[in-house]
Amino acid sequence: MLLKRIVPWLTAAMLALTCAITQAQAGKAPDVLIKEVSTDVLESLKADKSIKQGDVQKIIVLVDAKVMPYVNFQRMTASAVGRYWRQATPEQQQRLQEQFKLLLVRTYSGALAQVQDQTVELKPSRNTPTDKEVVVKTEVKGRGDPIQLDYRLAQEAGGWKIYDVNVLGVWLVENYRNSFSQEISNGGIDGLIGKLEARNKSAGGAKN
Secondary structure, three states: OHHHHHHHHHHHHHOOOOOOOOHHHHOOOHHHHHHHHHHHHHHHHHHOHHHHOOOHHHHHHHHHHHHHHHEOHHHHHHHHHHHHHHHOOHHHHHHHHHHHHHHHHHHHHOOHHHOOOOEEEEOOOOOOOOOOEEEEEEEEEOOOOOEEEEEEEEEEOOEEEEEEEEEOOEEHHHHHHHHHHHHHHHHHHHHHHHHHHHHHHHHHHHHO
16 A cells, blocks of 8 residues: 555655754755755654654654644645635634644554664755745665655745655645545535544554
């Protein structure tokens, strides 16, 4: 299953902006930032036994404290929900963001133990210094075949923020948009929220 194959790399992608945006980082090009921070995160993952063993609560705390401030998760969720996002109430939008984040964390936490001796290399880029939205292409190398791992980032008031990830040719947002659209067509926004809540509860029960 594709998701199982890409789990470690997608998790690393979501964690690739975990460091605070310091003065030194603020002026860096997005590709340099991704290279330095993703390498640092991979090393942290290798060293943290509890995260590698799938400690979901610790991962949630880590994501809330260090990842979410540097990811435009509202844009990511809105893009995954697609045209239905504007039809959702503010409360529904908030619940969608919460459940989508939990879905990603719970889905990928169990595979973190697979992160071992990987390194990250930047691929050639066509981005220009004046671009406000860029794609940073990287390759994760370790045991087995190299893994394609690309980022979409936008320059915002707080610095560069990630809003989509491509692993092995599959963009995260597009992948979920197709399934979310089907759920909304069948049961509306509340139907999708209910499905996500049920899926997260099921995953949580399996972990406990």
